Structures are given as structure tokens and as C-alpha cells.
Amino acid sequence: MSDQKRRRKLDPSASSSASTSKTPRASSSSNYAQDLRKQLKPDADILSSLRRLSAATSAAASSQKPVSISDLDLSSSCREVTDLDSFAVVHSIERLILSVARSILSGQGFSFDVPSRASSNQLYVPELDRIVLLDKSSSRPFANLSTVRKATITARVLSLIHAVLLRQIHVTKRDLFYTDVKLFGDQNQSDAVLDDVSCMLGCTRSSLHVVASEKGVVVGRLVFLDDGDRIDCTRMGIGGKAIPPNIDRVSGLESDALFVLLVEKDAAFMRLAEDRFYNRFPCIILTAKGQPDVATRLFLRRLKVELKLPVLALVDSDPYGLKILSVYMCGSKNMSYDSANLTCPDIKWLGVRPSDLDKYRVPEQCRLPMTEQDVKAGKDLLEEDFVKRNEGWVKELEMMIKTRQKAEIQALSSFGFQYLTEVYLPLKLQQRDWL
Amino acid sequence: MSDQKRRRKLDPSASSSASTSKTPRASSSSNYAQDLRKQLKPDADILSSLRRLSAATSAAASSQKPVSISDLDLSSSCREVTDLDSFAVVHSIERLILSVARSILSGQGFSFDVPSRASSNQLYVPELDRIVLLDKSSSRPFANLSTVRKATITARVLSLIHAVLLRQIHVTKRDLFYTDVKLFGDQNQSDAVLDDVSCMLGCTRSSLHVVASEKGVVVGRLVFLDDGDRIDCTRMGIGGKAIPPNIDRVSGLESDALFVLLVEKDAAFMRLAEDRFYNRFPCIILTAKGQPDVATRLFLRRLKVELKLPVLALVDSDPYGLKILSVYMCGSKNMSYDSANLTCPDIKWLGVRPSDLDKYRVPEQCRLPMTEQDVKAGKDLLEEDFVKRNEGWVKELEMMIKTRQKAEIQALSSFGFQYLTEVYLPLKLQQRDWL
Incomplete structure (x- = not known):
């Protein structure tokens, strides 16, 4: 490195900016800092x-x-979750499973109705100043090759959450995954279904006692x-x-x-x-x-x-x-x-x-x-x-x-x-x- | 997915391992877990x-x-740092700079003696059960194109640490870097010199009040x-x-x-x-x-x-x-x-x-x-x-x-x-x- 270059490196006043420039030299900056003080x-x-x-x-x-979605008449077209206590969540899991059982018994088969979380189903609402989920949902039947795995995972996650809530403990997503690695395959799958379950039950993920x-x-x-x-x-x-x-x-x-x-x-x-x-x-x-x-x-x-x-x-x-x-x-x-x-x-x-x-x-x-x-x-x-x-x-x-x-x-x-x-x-x- | 494959996925007892295998089926595992309890x-x-x-x-x-390095007669061949209070570190920075000044005045030039932290200068000591640094060191003269930058950075870091200690505050490595971006160039350089300074002064990095x-x-x-x-x-x-x-x-x-x-x-x-x-x-x-x-x-x-x-x-x-x-x-x-x-x-x-x-x-x-x-x-x-x-x-x-x-x-x-x-x-x- 040449001597001149070195001096430029060490002496801030030798830097290239002129004193009229908006971006100031370091030395004048410190003076200015004093002025600000x-x-x-x-x-x-x-x-x-x-x-x-x-x-x-x-x-x-x-x-x-x-402002809430109901003030904006969006309740029917938007889906939102709320904090529920564990008793309420347990109850709603049981209701969901009963309805599935009834569907099976009546010959209509085993299927979950799952809200879509795709970005095509999302909307930024200026009055709320946040993104909300619209109300599209899709069916996840057990008797279909393309959805049987996800339907099974959904049932398993529901049952695990039910157990966690009954014990009044909290678990991580990773814990949840490890309870059935063979079924879940990789953690992305149990994580995604966990979000599905949150939407299906209309409660927050914290209400499910699954924490990050x-x-x-x-x-x-x-x-x-x-x-x-x-x-x-x-x-x-x-x-x-x-x-x-x-x-x-x-x-x-x-x-x-x-x-x-x-x-x-x-x-x-x-x-x-x-x-x-x-x-x-x-x-x-x-x-x-x-x-x-x-x-x-x-x-x-x-x-x-x-x-x-x-x-x-x-x-x-x-x-x-x-x-x-x-x-x-x-x-x-x-x-x-x-x-x-x-x-x-x-x-x-x-x-x-x-x-x-x-x-x-x-x-x-x-x-x-x-x-x-x-x-x-x-x-x-x-x-x-x-x-x-x-x-x-x-x-x-x-x-x-x-x-x-x-x-x-x-x-x-x-x-x-x-x-x-x-x-x-x-x-x-x-x-x-x-x- | 075929029905048979699916069943295998859902029913752990259908997994391939035989019951005589050391790696057990999930169902027998849970029984075993009960036994352990x-x-x-x-x-x-x-x-x-x-x-x-x-x-x-x-x-x-x-x-x-x-066991310490002095018990093992390693004091002369090993270099270790200790926790020093800020007064002691301030004092040793001042001593170091005075000795550098004396060297300049006596015509011997401006140079730091810096311990080597290379792996060739490291040793695992079984009696201590840890890695220690040996006592090799190298000179870092200012009047040499290959070391002038590092010597300058070393002087700057010493002066910054001196200021931090006098104010009785703590800073992060990132803070240190930002006090002179132009000189340090990138954070790796100020970080490396910080470790050098620790070794030179014989004190821990915490003693320098630089925290992660x-x-x-x-x-x-x-x-x-x-x-x-x-x-x-x-x-x-x-x-x-x-x-x-x-x-x-x-x-x-x-x-x-x-x-x-x-x-x-x-x-x-x-x-x-x-x-x-x-x-x-x-x-x-x-x-x-x-x-x-x-x-x-x-x-x-x-x-x-x-x-x-x-x-x-x-x-x-x-x-x-x-x-x-x-x-x-x-x-x-x-x-x-x-x-x-x-x-x-x-x-x-x-x-x-x-x-x-x-x-x-x-x-x-x-x-x-x-x-x-x-x-x-x-x-x-x-x-x-x-x-x-x-x-x-x-x-x-x-x-x-x-x-x-x-x-x-x-x-x-x-x-x-x-x-x-x-x-x-x-x-x-x-x-x-x-x-």
C-alpha cells in the first residue's frame, strides 16, 4: 500500500468528500454530533x-x-381465529370428531373440511391494516389417494393436541413431530397440518398449547x-x-x-x-x-x-x-x-x-x-x-x-x-x- | 398409495422389524417404556x-x-489470560503504549509483539484436559507494508478499549467495528485484532468489556x-x-x-x-x-x-x-x-x-x-x-x-x-x- 493511500486510510479528513457535500467528513460529523447534543x-x-x-x-x-372484521361486514367472507381456553378447544375437537364419525356412519365417508391458507385466499384489508384469510376451504377425504395421507396426519394431530390439552402442558412443534415420525415423514408436514388444525378449530396456535x-x-x-x-x-x-x-x-x-x-x-x-x-x-x-x-x-x-x-x-x-x-x-x-x-x-x-x-x-x-x-x-x-x-x-x-x-x-x-x-x-x- | 402400504404406514406393528430384532416395534417400545417407569x-x-x-x-x-499450567511447568512455554479488573487493564494498555513510544524515541521503530493464535501454536494438555496456547509470537511493525494495516488496527483497538474501560461500559464486537469502519474494512479484522489484544494484554475478552x-x-x-x-x-x-x-x-x-x-x-x-x-x-x-x-x-x-x-x-x-x-x-x-x-x-x-x-x-x-x-x-x-x-x-x-x-x-x-x-x-x- 502506498504511503499516500495509507494516509488516506488513517486520516478521515483526507477522505474524498468535499465539505459542501451532504455526506460529511468524519471529523465534521463528530462536531455535528456535539452540536446535536x-x-x-x-x-x-x-x-x-x-x-x-x-x-x-x-x-x-x-x-x-x-375495527374488527365484523364491523366491516367481512365476517362471512373472512376467517379469523381467537384465543380459546383449553376446555373450549378440547370440546371443539370432540365435536369435530363426532361429526366425522356421524358422516362415516351415514355412509358419507371420512373427510375433513380444511380452510385454504394459500396466498390466493389472503387479502390485505386497509381498514384493519393487516392481512386476513378469506373463507375458501377444501375437502380432505380419507378415501382419495391424493389426500389420504394428509387426512390421516390431520386426525393424528387432532388426537395429539387433545392429549396435550388434557394434560395441561405445552409442547413444541418438534415434540409433536417426534411422536409419530413414521407417519409425518418430515416436520414440514406436521407443522403445516398444525396450522390447518388451528384454522379448522378457529383458535390460535397458542390455544393448541403448541409453542415455538x-x-x-x-x-x-x-x-x-x-x-x-x-x-x-x-x-x-x-x-x-x-x-x-x-x-x-x-x-x-x-x-x-x-x-x-x-x-x-x-x-x-x-x-x-x-x-x-x-x-x-x-x-x-x-x-x-x-x-x-x-x-x-x-x-x-x-x-x-x-x-x-x-x-x-x-x-x-x-x-x-x-x-x-x-x-x-x-x-x-x-x-x-x-x-x-x-x-x-x-x-x-x-x-x-x-x-x-x-x-x-x-x-x-x-x-x-x-x-x-x-x-x-x-x-x-x-x-x-x-x-x-x-x-x-x-x-x-x-x-x-x-x-x-x-x-x-x-x-x-x-x-x-x-x-x-x-x-x-x-x-x-x-x-x-x-x- | 396402495391400501397395504397405507396400512403399514398407520399400524406400527406392521413395520418390518421382527420382534427378535434389537430395534423394537413401536408398540412393544411403549410397553417397554411402561416397564421402565x-x-x-x-x-x-x-x-x-x-x-x-x-x-x-x-x-x-x-x-x-x-492443575494449572504452572504445576505442569508449562508457564514458560504456554500463554494464558486471566480475568483482570478494568483498572488493571487500563494500566497495562498504558504501559504497552509507553513501551511502544520509548521504542520509537530510541529509534527502534513502532511495533507490537503479538502472540500467535495459529493452530500450530496450540496444544491439547491431557493433565489440564483442554487446549492451551503456546508461547510463539510475532512482531507486527508499522514500517512494513505487510503489517502496517494490522499494526494500525491494533493501535486503534487498544485506544478504543481504553476509552470503553474508562467509561465503565460494555460494548459488542459490532459496536467496536462501527467506530471506524473505514479503517477496519470488515468486522473479521477488528474481531481478530481484538483476540490479539486479549493475548497481548494477558487478559480475557470479558476483561476488555467487549461482550458477545x-x-x-x-x-x-x-x-x-x-x-x-x-x-x-x-x-x-x-x-x-x-x-x-x-x-x-x-x-x-x-x-x-x-x-x-x-x-x-x-x-x-x-x-x-x-x-x-x-x-x-x-x-x-x-x-x-x-x-x-x-x-x-x-x-x-x-x-x-x-x-x-x-x-x-x-x-x-x-x-x-x-x-x-x-x-x-x-x-x-x-x-x-x-x-x-x-x-x-x-x-x-x-x-x-x-x-x-x-x-x-x-x-x-x-x-x-x-x-x-x-x-x-x-x-x-x-x-x-x-x-x-x-x-x-x-x-x-x-x-x-x-x-x-x-x-x-x-x-x-x-x-x-x-x-x-x-x-x-x-x-x-x-x-x-x-x-
Whole structure:
């Protein structure tokens, strides 16, 4: 490497960008970071602004009954599942099996009527701001070569769920698969039928007591009961409390938080937990460590519904971050039948937004070029209904695609490790800078 | 599918194995499972056996000073790091930089002396039962085209760590990378130099306050302080407590457990937590959810050293499960310089062992055929010193390779979802069936 090249590498001021450029040199960036710090008002001011947000969210939640499919006259054309207690599920399995038995006895044969979960049977409903499942269904007769296997698997899964519910325990999808490997063949098959069974019985997968493994953690101003144990999330150190896989054993949520801070990644979570950000700005901080799992989504929804708190999201400034936000907000296509329980419609996009990169002068070298695949993912998002209906989001996304730059939350570390908790987030909150 | 084929699929007794075969039919397996259940003695008997194990482990730990590299006269030829407090690390960074400055002033130039972490510089020491780093090192001069970049990165990382320690915070490797993306280029480079710096300063990576993200969870008979908050792991519901990333903020471990149960996967962890297995057999249950991360390994070692408890491991019966066990026990090659702090030499292999498959009559269809890659991994393990020195392990591994069968912990679900906690583990403990 030549001496000149080396110097350029070491000295940020030797970088190619001119001082008039919007993308600043690293040195001026740090000065600017100092300027931003000076813009911070006393915490009391920021807190009173947050209190207004919290009060407004709570008032809205109390006054407006959330729109449901029945309000929209969609009940007859849509299929939704609800949380049922184990007694109700057991009862409905027994009713289903009795009706099958009656059908056999009357000479009509052994068959299940199974709702279709294909994307052709899904619809994004703007009034609900989520994807719902339409009411098409198909017959799954035992006496047909193409469906006999699936019909058998369906009967077996129904019987296994019945046993699990009677024992009052919870199992994983993997456990379920292993109870009859020979029949199921591979786990995709038992998993798919499990979703079918959920739809057939009209109950959530959690009601079936089949849980996914836990990934999420929570910390901050929240107290709840996990299987009867009282958990005080302000006293969970830096590690936080693992979000329980069995949401039906969570109860007694209490909080004096003003908002929920949803964080995409665990590195940012750790920074917030170690700095005890929730002591300065009363909040509940949670993360699913990347792609949200069902347990974290259910938990977030419980926080939102029961505590009536606004939810602010901190994700990477890339299409993937927005995609994650969309899963929390509108649900994934695979579980559209359960979108009512799994989604949290009005999450505010706090950051890191494409416009933040210049606004907070994230140095050029901490931004990453978007790959062709990133750009395609961004363009696909622009076609999604849930993005289209939010003008601010469209603008941000268009800016991202135009500049072809992305940035991780961690990029803010270039101004110092605690810039995130000491300047960026407080300033964002002070300016009510969310979309 | 023909009717006959279908019937074979549905009726386990129609499976091909003869009743004289060692691999049994599913129906006889369930009968056998019932027989095993009958063999269980009252819990009091099992508990008194566990108390003997616990007392023996504790006595051994108290009487035998663990072998260290200095006992083996290896101090001069081996390099090991220790936990240092932040004051000591700050001091040693300053000493290092002063010596570099003196070298420059005396005309000898700017250079770091960096220990080699290559595998040619690593050694498995049977007396220690872990991999250690030998004392070869190389010079990293600034005035050399091939090392100028690395020397610069090393200086930068030293300065960043110095700042982190002075602020008394913790950061992730990713944070570190983002403070100077332009210099580091990609994260592998800052990560590698971070390990170099650990070795150069003779302190653990935790002492540098650079932490990995947390993956592990713990539940059971344990109380500890996480950053000053008192955590009672019997009151952590089913979700458990997330193991903190910053081990140096963990203190005050207390426990009335008789052993630590180390579990490979979170599905098994969840079963044990929901069934509150630790109430029946006092234990501390922890999992890293697969490949162990540094935080979980450090935490396990703290449990072992401070509470003097035996550690029993429950992993899948495949080479990968054993590999995971080996990382807990002997460390990974990448971090061999820190093997003394990261490893837990005498973990007992409780299950699921290859011999368990027949002993507990895991049905044929719940076992999986080993791939060529699995077999190769198994054969490679047979060449590892830490396997060779344990005759029982060699036998089990040979059996695995001979039968070419593997099985997950979850395979035990074929006898019922709670077979693991109600029969398999209690019987294993009763029979002191560990290696």
C-alpha cells in the first residue's frame, strides 16, 4: 500500500468528500454530533412530550373500539381465529370428531373440511391494516389417494393436541413431530397440518398449547406474572428477562412506562439495558433478536392492548428492518389466519430512517451500499399496501432506494458507544420524530 | 398409495422389524417404556444418590487444587489470560503504549509483539484436559507494508478499549467495528485484532468489556445478582432468565442445587422448565440453544467453580451434540488462549447416548440415519485427545458410527411428551448412568 493511500486510510479528513457535500467528513460529523447534543432540552421537557403521546394513545385505545372484521361486514367472507381456553378447544375437537364419525356412519365417508391458507385466499384489508384469510376451504377425504395421507396426519394431530390439552402442558412443534415420525415423514408436514388444525378449530396456535422456541428478551418498566412468578423487569440486570414461550401463562401486566421501545437487534438492546435507558425515559424495551418469533409478537400485542401504550420501533435503515417492522404490524402471510392476535397495527417508525443518515450525519464509511437484492426488496416493499398507505414511509423508502445506502443501528456508534442512548434517542423523542 | 402400504404406514406393528430384532416395534417400545417407569424408585432414593455425587464433587473441588499450567511447568512455554479488573487493564494498555513510544524515541521503530493464535501454536494438555496456547509470537511493525494495516488496527483497538474501560461500559464486537469502519474494512479484522489484544494484554475478552450477544437462558435452584439486581431463578416462570452478556456484573451466586443440568436445545429446556423439574430434583438448568456462546460458557464455569457442583449434560445423540459438549469442556480452538476461564473439564455425559437408543428402545422411525458428513465428524472426534482419554466415550462413539444412527433429545417424545422429565431423566439419575 502506498504511503499516500495509507494516509488516506488513517486520516478521515483526507477522505474524498468535499465539505459542501451532504455526506460529511468524519471529523465534521463528530462536531455535528456535539452540536446535536447541545440541542437536547432537559429531560423534563422530553418526558412531558412523551406523556402527551402516551395519553393520546391510551385515550384513542379506550374511545375507539378497534375495527374488527365484523364491523366491516367481512365476517362471512373472512376467517379469523381467537384465543380459546383449553376446555373450549378440547370440546371443539370432540365435536369435530363426532361429526366425522356421524358422516362415516351415514355412509358419507371420512373427510375433513380444511380452510385454504394459500396466498390466493389472503387479502390485505386497509381498514384493519393487516392481512386476513378469506373463507375458501377444501375437502380432505380419507378415501382419495391424493389426500389420504394428509387426512390421516390431520386426525393424528387432532388426537395429539387433545392429549396435550388434557394434560395441561405445552409442547413444541418438534415434540409433536417426534411422536409419530413414521407417519409425518418430515416436520414440514406436521407443522403445516398444525396450522390447518388451528384454522379448522378457529383458535390460535397458542390455544393448541403448541409453542415455538423463545428468542425475545424484555427489560424496563414492566411487572408481570410468568406461570405465577412475579417478574419485575426493572430488576433483570442487563441480561433482561427471556420472553416466555407460553403466552397463556403470562398475566397481571403492570407498568408505569410511557411507551414501548421495540428494538430489532440485541446489540442495541444490550446498550439500552446497560445504560438503564428506561430509568431516564420510562419505557419497556424488547427485542426478538432479528426476525420476530411468535412468542415476542404475542407478548408485544399483550403490552399494546392491555397497557394501551404507544410502540416506537428502532430498526436498521434497510429493507430488512422495514420488513421486520411489517411483520410486527401486519403479520406474516403464513399465519394470516391469526393476524388479529399477532399484529400491532400502529407502530411508529422512530429510526434509524434513511433521512436520519444525513440528518444525524452518519459518516459515509459507516453506511453500506445496498446490493441489487436489497434494492429489489425495497422496491417490492413500495408495492405493499401497508407501506403505500403511509406517505412518510413511502418517502423514506424512496430515499433509501435513490441513495442506495443502508445503515445498521450500530452505525451510530461511530460518534461514541453511548451516542445512541445519550443523544440520538433522546433527541428523536424530544422532536417527536417518528412516522 | 396402495391400501397395504397405507396400512403399514398407520399400524406400527406392521413395520418390518421382527420382534427378535434389537430395534423394537413401536408398540412393544411403549410397553417397554411402561416397564421402565415401573423401575423408578422413590425420589428420596434418587436424591440421596445425587447428594453423594454432589458431596463428592464438592469435596474433590475443595481438596484438589485444580492443575494449572504452572504445576505442569508449562508457564514458560504456554500463554494464558486471566480475568483482570478494568483498572488493571487500563494500566497495562498504558504501559504497552509507553513501551511502544520509548521504542520509537530510541529509534527502534513502532511495533507490537503479538502472540500467535495459529493452530500450530496450540496444544491439547491431557493433565489440564483442554487446549492451551503456546508461547510463539510475532512482531507486527508499522514500517512494513505487510503489517502496517494490522499494526494500525491494533493501535486503534487498544485506544478504543481504553476509552470503553474508562467509561465503565460494555460494548459488542459490532459496536467496536462501527467506530471506524473505514479503517477496519470488515468486522473479521477488528474481531481478530481484538483476540490479539486479549493475548497481548494477558487478559480475557470479558476483561476488555467487549461482550458477545447473549443466547443462553437459566432456570432452577439459583440466586444471583445481575448488575446488582437479585435474580431468583426458581421464580423465572417458564421463560427463564436470560444469561447476562457481561459476566463481570454477575455476583453473589447462591444455590441449594445438587447438580447443574446442561441442555443442548431450548425445546428440552422448555419441557424441564414447564415441568419444574428442579423442584423434584434440585438442580440448575441452563442452555445456550445450540452452539455455546461465550457468555453461557463463562456462566457455566462460574457455577461450577463457585458452587462446586457436578455438571450433567443432555445433548443429542449425534457427533454435533458431542462436539458441543467438547466446546463446553475443552474450549474452541479460536479462543484457546482463554481456555482456563471458558472451560469446564469434568462434565458428565448423561444422555442421550448412542447406547440409550436400544436401552430405552427409541423406536426405529424416531432415529435418523447418519449422513456421510456425520460419520466423518464422528470419526474425527475419535481422533480427538479429549475423547480418547475417556474409554466410555470412545465406546459410545464407536457404537454410533457402527449403527450409523443418530437421535435428537426430542425423539424421547415418542413415548409421550413428558417421558423425558418423568421417566428418562429420573431413571438415568437413579442408575447414576453418566460417563
